[in-house]
Amino acid sequence: MSNVHDSHANDHGHHEPGFWQKYIFSTDHKVIGIQYGITSLLFMFFGFSLMMAMRWSIAHPGEPVPVFGFLIRLLLGSENAAAQFANNIMTGTLYNSFGAMHGTIMVFLAVVPLAFGAYGNYVTPLQVGAPDMAFPRLNMASYHTYWPGGLIMLISFFVPGGAAKSGWTSYSPLASVADHGSGIWHIFNGQTLWLLGMVMLITSSLLGSVNLIVTIVQLRVKGLTWFRLPFFTWAQFVTAFLLLLAFPPLESAGIMQLMDRVAGTSFFLPSGLYVGGQALDVSGGGSPLLWQHLFWFLAHPEVYVLILPAVGIVAEIIACNTRKPLWGYKSLVGAALFLGFISFSVWAHHMYLTGMGTKVSTFFQLTTVIISIPSVIILTALMISLWGGSIRFNSAMLFATAFLPMFGLGGLTGLPLAFNALDLYLHDTYYVIGHFHYVVAPGTIFALFAGVYHWYPKMSGRMMSETLGKLHFWPSFVCMNLIFLPMFLQGLAGMHRRWYDGGASYELSLAVVPILQPLVPVVNAVLEGFGKSPVEGIRAIDLNHVMGWGAWLLALAQIPFIINVLGAWKFGRKSPNDNPWGCTTLEWATPTPPPHGNFLTVPEVYRGPYEYSVPGADKDFTPQSEPPKARS
Amino acid sequence: MEIPYTVKPRPDTGVYNGKLGIWLFLASEVMLFGGLFASYIFLRLGAPEGTWPNGLMNVWAGFFNSIILLLSSVFVTMTWAAVKLNDFKGFKRNLAITMLLSLVFLGVKSYEYNQKFHHYGVFLKDASSPVGWSVQITGHVLNNIEKDDHILLAADAYQPSDWRSAPKSENADKIKENPALRFALPGVEITEEKHDGEPVLKIDKKDVFRSSYFVPKYNSFFAIYYTMSGLHALHMIGGLVVFLYFWTFGSKMFHTHRAQFANRIEVTGLFWHFVDLIWFFLFPVMYLM
Numbered sequence: 001m002s003n004v005h006d007s008h009a010n011d012h013g014h015h016e017p018g019f020w021q022k023y024i025f026s027t028d029h030k031v032i033g034i035q036y037g038i039t040s041l042l043f044m045f046f047g048f049s050l051m052m053a054m055r056w057s058i059a060h061p062g063e064p065v066p067v068f069g070f071l072i073r074l075l076l077g078s079e080n081a082a083a084q085f086a087n088n089i090m091t092g093t094l095y096n097s098f099g100a101m102h103g104t105i106m107v108f109l110a111v112v113p114l115a116f117g118a119y120g121n122y123v124t125p126l127q128v129g130a131p132d133m134a135f136p137r138l139n140m141a142s143y144h145t146y147w148p149g150g151l152i153m154l155i156s157f158f159v160p161g162g163a164a165k166s167g168w169t170s171y172s173p174l175a176s177v178a179d180h181g182s183g184i185w186h187i188f189n190g191q192t193l194w195l196l197g198m199v200m201l202i203t204s205s206l207l208g209s210v211n212l213i214v215t216i217v218q219l220r221v222k223g224l225t226w227f228r229l230p231f232f233t234w235a236q237f238v239t240a241f242l243l244l245l246a247f248p249p250l251e252s253a254g255i256m257q258l259m260d261r262v263a264g265t266s267f268f269l270p271s272g273l274y275v276g277g278q279a280l281d282v283s284g285g286g287s288p289l290l291w292q293h294l295f296w297f298l299a300h301p302e303v304y305v306l307i308l309p310a311v312g313i314v315a316e317i318i319a320c321n322t323r324k325p326l327w328g329y330k331s332l333v334g335a336a337l338f339l340g341f342i343s344f345s346v347w348a349h350h351m352y353l354t355g356m357g358t359k360v361s362t363f364f365q366l367t368t369v370i371i372s373i374p375s376v377i378i379l380t381a382l383m384i385s386l387w388g389g390s391i392r393f394n395s396a397m398l399f400a401t402a403f404l405p406m407f408g409l410g411g412l413t414g415l416p417l418a419f420n421a422l423d424l425y426l427h428d429t430y431y432v433i434g435h436f437h438y439v440v441a442p443g444t445i446f447a448l449f450a451g452v453y454h455w456y457p458k459m460s461g462r463m464m465s466e467t468l469g470k471l472h473f474w475p476s477f478v479c480m481n482l483i484f485l486p487m488f489l490q491g492l493a494g495m496h497r498r499w500y501d502g503g504a505s506y507e508l509s510l511a512v513v514p515i516l517q518p519l520v521p522v523v524n525a526v527l528e529g530f531g532k533s534p535v536e537g538i539r540a541i542d543l544n545h546v547m548g549w550g551a552w553l554l555a556l557a558q559i560p561f562i563i564n565v566l567g568a569w570k571f572g573r574k575s576p577n578d579n580p581w582g583c584t585t586l587e588w589a590t591p592t593p594p595p596h597g598n599f600l601t602v603p604e605v606y607r608g609p610y611e612y613s614v615p616g617a618d619k620d621f622t623p624q625s626e627p628p629k630a631r632s
Numbered sequence: 633m634e635i636p637y638t639v640k641p642r643p644d645t646g647v648y649n650g651k652l653g654i655w656l657f658l659a660s661e662v663m664l665f666g667g668l669f670a671s672y673i674f675l676r677l678g679a680p681e682g683t684w685p686n687g688l689m690n691v692w693a694g695f696f697n698s699i700i701l702l703l704s705s706v707f708v709t710m711t712w713a714a715v716k717l718n719d720f721k722g723f724k725r726n727l728a729i730t731m732l733l734s735l736v737f738l739g740v741k742s743y744e745y746n747q748k749f750h751h752y753g754v755f756l757k758d759a760s761s762p763v764g765w766s767v768q769i770t771g772h773v774l775n776n777i778e779k780d781d782h783i784l785l786a787a788d789a790y791q792p793s794d795w796r797s798a799p800k801s802e803n804a805d806k807i808k809e810n811p812a813l814r815f816a817l818p819g820v821e822i823t824e825e826k827h828d829g830e831p832v833l834k835i836d837k838k839d840v841f842r843s844s845y846f847v848p849k850y851n852s853f854f855a856i857y858y859t860m861s862g863l864h865a866l867h868m869i870g871g872l873v874v875f876l877y878f879w880t881f882g883s884k885m886f887h888t889h890r891a892q893f894a895n896r897i898e899v900t901g902l903f904w905h906f907v908d909l910i911w912f913f914l915f916p917v918m919y920l921m
Contacts, residue, residue, distance in 0.1 A: 131633035134649045210656045218637050218649050248660045252667030259859055264849035267671065267856075271763045281842060284763065285683075285852045290674045294667055597633040 025144075027136035028596055032143050033122030034459065037452075039147055040114035044445075045558075046154075047105035050098040052551050057090035058502030059548035064088035080162045095500035096165035097190070101153065103168025104194065107302065108201050109150045111440060114448050115309035116205070116243065117146065120212050120236045123455060126587035126594065127233045129221030129603045129625075134214040142207035149200030156193035160185050164194035169299070172268030172291040176260040177275050187262055195258045202251045209240040216240075221586075223605035227333070228624065230585045230609040231326060234333050235312030238340035239305050246301035246344065253294035260286075267291075289354060296347035304343045306440055307407070308336060310447030311378055314400045317454050318382055320583040321397040322389030323620050325610040328381035335374035335381075342371050352423045361420045368418035375411055379404065394581075395469025399450035402477055403443055410438030413488065428498070431491025434484050442480040449476075452565065457580045461592045462572030468564040475557035482550030486543035489513050493540040502544045512537030582621045585609055589625045639892045654899045658906050665910055668860050672917065675852045680763075685791065685853045688770075688846070690744055694919040697740050701908045704733035708901040715894040720886055723897075727879050730904075734872050741865055748846040748854070754783060755841040756819055765841035767792050767817055774827060783835045783843065786827035787815055857918050864914060867907045874900050 017026075026032060053072060056065050065072060069088035073081040076094075084094040125133055133139045156163040159181075166175035170191070179189040216237050220229070229237075256267040264282060268291045271284030319326040326332065348356065348364040356364075382404055391397065413435040416422045426432060449472075456464050491497075494508040503509030516538040524534040535542075579588040586605070590598050603625040611622040641648045647655075676684050707730040714722035752773045758766035771787035807813045812822050812831035819839030825832040844850050848858040878897065885893040 131635055134635065135653060136635070138653075206657075206660055210653050210660075213656055214649050214653045217645060217652060218642050218647075219635070244656060244660050245663050248664035249667035249670075252664050252671065255859060255863065256668075256671060256855075259848060259855060263847070263855075263858075265855035265859075266849070266852060267675070279764070283842075283849060283851045283855075285675070285679055286855075287674060287678050290671055293674075294671070297667075599633060602633060 025140060027132070027140050029121050029125050029133045029136065029139060030459070030594060030598075032139050033118050033120075035143050036113050036117035036121055036146070039143075039150070040110050040118060043105050043150055044110035044114065047102050047110055048555065050102040050105070052555060053090065054095055054098050054102065054500075055544075055548045055551045057095050057500050059544040061501035061504050062089060065090065075157050076162065077158045079160065080158070084162060090500065092500045093165065094162070096167075097157075097163045099498070100164045100167050100170075100194075101157075104153065104164070104198075105150075106440075107168060107306070108198070109146075109153065111306050111444055111448070112205070112243075112302075113146060115313075115444065116212075116236070116239055116305065117143070117208060119232075119309055119313065119448075119451055119455075120208070120239070122459070123587055124212060124233055124236050125215055125219070126590060126598060127230050127585050128216055128219055128224060129586045129599065129605065130215055130219035131597045131599065133211050134218055135211050138207050138211050142204045142211065145200050145207070146204040149197045149204060152193050152197035152200065156190045156197070159189055159193065161189055163190040166191060169295055170194065170257070170291075171295075172257060172260065172288050173270070173273060175291075176257060176268050177273075177280065180261075192258065192261050195254050195261070198254050199251065199258075202247045202254070205243045205247055209243040212236060212240040213244065221603050221605060224586075224624075227330065228605055228608050230312075231315040231329065231332050231336075232309075232312035232585075234336055235308040235315075238336045239308045242301040242305050242308075242340055242343065246298045246305075249294045250298035253291055257291065289351075292351050292354065293348070296350045297344070300347040300350065301340075301343045303436075303439070304339055306444050308339070310403065310407075310444040311336070311382070313447045313451040313454070314382060314403050315385075316583070316585065317396050317400040317450050318385050319610045319612065320454075320581050320621075321392045321394065321400070322386060323392070323582075323612045324385070324389045325608075325612055326381070327385040327387070328377075329608070329610065331377055332381050335377040339371065339374040339378075342367060342374075346371050349418060349423070352420045353427050365418055365420055369415075372411070372415060372418070379408055379411065394453070395464065395466055395473060396450045396453035396581075398470065398473045399446045399453065402473070403446045403450065406438055406442035406446060406480070407444075410435060410440075410443050413438065426491060428496055429491035430487040430495050430497050433497050434487030434491060437484050437487070441484065442477070446476075446480075449473075449561070454581070455587075456565075456568065457575040457592070458587060458590075459593055460569050460572070461575050462568050463575055463580065464564050464568045464572060468560040471560040472557060472564065476554060479550045479554035479557055483547050483554065486547050489515065490540045490543055495540050503541050509541040510539050512539055513543070579623075582619075584611055584621050584623050586624055589623055639889075639895060648895060650895055650899045651902075654902050658902065661906060665860070665863075665913075668856070668863070669913065669917070672856050672860070675856060679852060683791070685851065687789075688853070689857075689919045690747065691919050693740055693744050694915050697737050698911065698915050700733050700737045700740070701911050704730050704737070705905050705908045707733065708897075708904045712894060712897045712901050715886065715890065715897050718890065720883075723886065724879065724883070727875060731872060731875050731879065734868055734875075738865060738868060738872075741861065745858075751846040752783075752785060752843065753846065753850055754785060754835055754843040756817060756835075757839050757841040769815060769817075769820070769833065769835070770846075771830060771833070772827070774832060777843075781837050783833075783837065783840065784823075785833045785835060786830040787833050788830050790815060790817075860914060861918065864907065864910050867910070871900065871904050871907060874903075 023031060026035075049071075053065060053068075056063075065088045069085075072085055072088075076085055084091045084097070090098075121133070121139065125131075153163070161179050161181055164170065164175075164179070166178055175191055179191040180186050181189050216229070216233060256265070259265045260267050260269060266282045266284050266286040268288050269280065269282050269284060269286045270288060273280045273282070273284065315326055315332065346364060346367045348360065349368045352361060386401070391401075393401075413431070417426060417432065417435060453464055453469055456462075490509070493511060493513055495503050496506070499506065514537075520535065520537060523538065527534055575592055578590065578592045581588075586603055589603055591600065604627075605624045606627055607622060607624055609624060611617075611624075613620045614622050635649075636642070637649050639648060641651075645652070707726050711723055711726040711730060714720075714726055750772065751770060753768050753770040755765035756767045756769065757764065760766075767790055769785060769787050769790045771785045771789070774784040774786060775782070777783050815822055815831065815833055819836060821834040823832045823834055846854055848855045878893075878900070882893075882896075885896070
């Protein structure tokens with residue numbers, strides 16, 4: 001842990017480090033942050049592609065995947081493709097695999113590494129005025145356990161039987177007994193590889209979170225007191241604690257599930273379990289509920305791991321682009337701390353369906369309703385921050401402002417789910433899918449996009465194209481809502497969330513959605529234009545087509561972003577100065593891009609983080625590191 | 633710019649970076665083992681009354697190991713003190729003793745594992761029982777169970793699946809005179825032979841619900857015992873590797889950066905104390921309760 005000194009001394013040798021040391025095995029937090037960023041964006045694209053294939057299966061069950069079928073065959077290998085993807089038609093098994101891997105990849109390999117690994121690594125040390133993370137080599141180790149974890153997940157598509165199919169929640173006993181092949185595949189199968197991959201990812205996040213907390217506590221520069229920390233740093237601080245304390249119970253659960261699968265134990269297998277008409281040769285006496293408790297003990301705080309860094313990014317961007325101080329900075333910090341604290345005591349609201357007793361469910365309903373209070377404080381403070389500002393709508397600000405209503409919609413639709421009685425009905429429907437996707441997809445992911453636009457000039461020294469940025473934002477905004485808004489209607493209509501055929505074989509999904517009746521004339525006019533017969537009403541199942549198109553168009557909407565990120569690195573307009581947006585926090589006080597060691601001289605902080613438009617100041621922002629003027 | 637506070641403590645927090653780092657790491661370790669201890673409680677409370685095994689562990693081996701670990705904790709502290717006092721010989725000696733003690737611990741642990749791996753248990757079939765079996769008999773196997781159609785077991789104990797439905801022995805009085813009679817159960821033939829003073833039983837495989845050596849899959853107790861003590865042993869091996877590095881190649885730093893070297897020993901020592909602490913929870917929970 002304490003071999004930092006050595007590595008740092010080595011890094012300051014006068015020789016120029018070679019390619020491998022500079023870009024691959026770098027100990028520089030900025031390089032590692034960018035490594036995390038690129039890797040997690042690639043994983044995000046991959047996880048999104050899995051979802052597009054699933055959306056095809058939902059909207060067009062039993063029809064061959066057009067155009068991109070060959071990519072799926074490539075992903076699966078010939079043997080699995082023949083069994084699960086014959087004639088380019090998605091089977092239920094493949095759909096289950098894709099579903100489990102979509103969830104796992106999006107949460108553990110895309111959003112968390114991007115929000116925490118990339119932004120936490122790149123921005124936080126700069127914001128506290130540190131030359132690097134506290135333990136640079138540990139930081140490197142964190143990245144180099146992260147990507148092998150992802151690689152193991154990808155490899156699992158190739159093994160006989162394919163990748164894990166038991167959902168990203170990996171519920172036992174299904175996950176304990178699934179996928180066992182013969183011979184070596186008894187161990188090296190999709191589900192076991194999933195567990196091994198998770199152990200790598202948990203280790204990586206452990207190294208990262210220890211590092212980040214120590215960096216914030218120990219490496220704050222002179223004058224940067226706790227209540228002068230930018231809110232982004234606070235958000236990362238709380239996030240790091242959540243990762244540090246919530247992940248280990250999942251690791252112990254993972255070890256136990258691994259024992260169930262490899263050593264034949266019965267941690268999560270009850271007595272008298274029959275699979276395929278055969279009694280399992282296990283001792284029994286275990287508890288499937290135990291897995292759920294340990295899993296959700298991680299996975300609820302994990303929700304706040306997804307949200308808090310996003311809120312931090314949005315807070316920075318809003319303060320900078322409204323040119324006024326963040327409203328209620330101390331309330332925001334307090335809310336984030338309280339949120340982190342109480343997020344450890346709400347996990348069982350994911351488990352109402354297990355038939356828990358009324359006393360236990362009362363407790364968890366209460367804590368769940370309580371946790372909505374700090375969330376609402378955060379959202380309210382950010383909304384009020386917009387009030388009366390002369391808002392500069394650059395691409396970053398567009399994404400940041402869109403975050404507010406999208407995250408709000410996701411949060412508010414979660415409130416009914418806090419109550420046992422309603423949750424029993426809604427839990428296994430698309431309503432829940434809509435709820436948490438509104439929080440994470442147009443919520444968190446929009447904030448992460450905003451962060452890219454905001455900090456890109458600092459990372460590269462060049463500006464991204466505003467035109468391409470707006471071309472990215474508006475279609476993404478529309479498509480996100482096309483995908484997720486219909487989910488609420490489908491869910492309320494009773495559509496189950498795990499059907500690979502999108503409900504084609506289910507009577508309720510064929511029922512007309514009354515609330516959409518006013519849209520029928522419009523739809524009929526369009527249908528007439530295509531020469532098709534008119535409809536009497538819009539059925540829940542018809543919405544699958546809208547959502548499918550939403551997803552595929554959303555993919556197209558990312559093209560401007562990809563062009564923008566790659567193109568601007570070389571061809572973008574040069575950033576006019578070190579601080580093109582006129583921000584106050586310390587990361588903008590570095591040279592652009594920041595050199596190894598970040599600051600030319602050790603900075604000192606004289607003021608709070610958001611001194612915008614201070615009356616009597618000579619410009620509309622006063623950087624934290626600007627010394628107070630001598631009194632005249 | 634150098635990273636500050638790698639050796640000297642930061643004045644307002646009072647610790648150097650590594651020390652804060654190891655405390656945070658230990659906090660996460662508490663959660664890791666906490667998850668497993670919670671699982672132990674969950675499994676034990678969920679087990680049908682009377683089926684949780686007792687007295688299967690060698691208490692004296694566990695007690696001996698507890699003393700060994702306690703001593704190693706003392707010596708790791710003395711190692712740190714020796715570095716602080718600039719006593720290289722003392723550092724080498726104390727760290728060597730620490731490592732030897734941990735090797736003794738691991739040796740005793742493997743002896744215990746080995747004993748368990750050679751102990752056998754048989755669950756007797758019972759169609760009327762909701763779990764498929766009613767009684768388990770444990771002991772040592774005397775024949776080739778792969779080949780034969782029966783099991784020859786030098787039996788040392790039996791335990792019903794549920795006390796309430798335990799088959800009542802008709803010959804309770806006779807058991808005092810001939811303890812072998814406690815195994816007089818349907819499907820069990822008590823032979824005349826003895827092995828190490830234990831009666832040898834002949835059990836037909838068709839009367840066996842399931843049977844195995846005392847490996848993790850035997851029952852929930854062994855599952856959690858092997859998982860937790862195995863994870864604990866892995867932590868010890870990890871600490872041992874780090875100590876070995878400090879004792880050999882790493883000891884160069886004693887002469888070049890002694891203050892930092894003392895910090896390294898201190899931080900690893902904290903980890904070592906924590907690993908000991910885990911054992912002081914494991915020992916009563918697994919051996920005594």
